[in-house]
Amino acid sequence: MTSVIETTEQLVNPILEQNGLELVDIEYVKEGKNWFLRVYIDKPGGVDIAECGLVSEQLSEKLDETDPIKAAYFLEVSSPGAERPLKTKAAIEANINKNVYVTLYAPIDGEKEYEGILTNFENDCLTIEYKVKTTKKQVEIPYEKVAKARLAVTF
Structure with missing residues (x-):
């Protein structure tokens, strides 16, 4: 069985490539009673809220189709911020x-x-x-x- 992060990465990468964006990180974490699926995206010069919204909408549709997460969760798509992780x-x-x-x-x-x-x-x-x-x-x-x-x- 593929993990939530791996599945999300497979689903989001084509969306990002299509829009000239790059994947920085994906987190699937529980905070309190709630689960959060966080996708951090970027591009040279930074991303804006419209790009985050577009990726969120398209990824949400793909996640609904494949349904890799059985529990309720919140999807968040955002910039990694000024202190972005250097994962690679x-x-x-x-x-x-x-x-x-x-x-x-x-x-x-x-x-x-x-x-x-x-x-x-x-x-x-x-x-x-x-x-x-x-x-x-x-x-x-x-x-x-x-x-x-x-x-x-x-x-």
């Missing part, structure tokens, strides 16, 4: 020279989280330049040690 190697590669926040499965140099400028991604290794007080430092993080990565907004 391609997403990491596309965000070199941007500020990122990375958590690790195991510590490197005694730390399990880093925030700084992603300066390189080569040979499956991220290089992040970060500051400790006023000193600039660099850390190299093997991709397989990355638990989560996302863009980080700086003020």
Whole structure:
């Protein structure tokens, strides 16, 4: 049996391709008594509410046809926001020279989280330049040690 996320991905990808959009992430989570199916979409320059509405309508029809979710749920289609997750190697590669926040499965140099400028991604290794007080430092993080990565907004 295919999972809800896999089925949703199969259903939404043709809709997104047709509209020049990309899939960033899909979540199927329970919050309180309610289930939520969240689909995060984007494109260069960002998505607007009309595009989210269009994808929501078309995906809702496809979900009704295939009925992969037996329980009641809420469908939400939105932009991933300013701190979008970086779920793939391609997403990491596309965000070199941007500020990122990375958590690790195991510590490197005694730390399990880093925030700084992603300066390189080569040979499956991220290089992040970060500051400790006023000193600039660099850390190299093997991709397989990355638990989560996302863009980080700086003020």
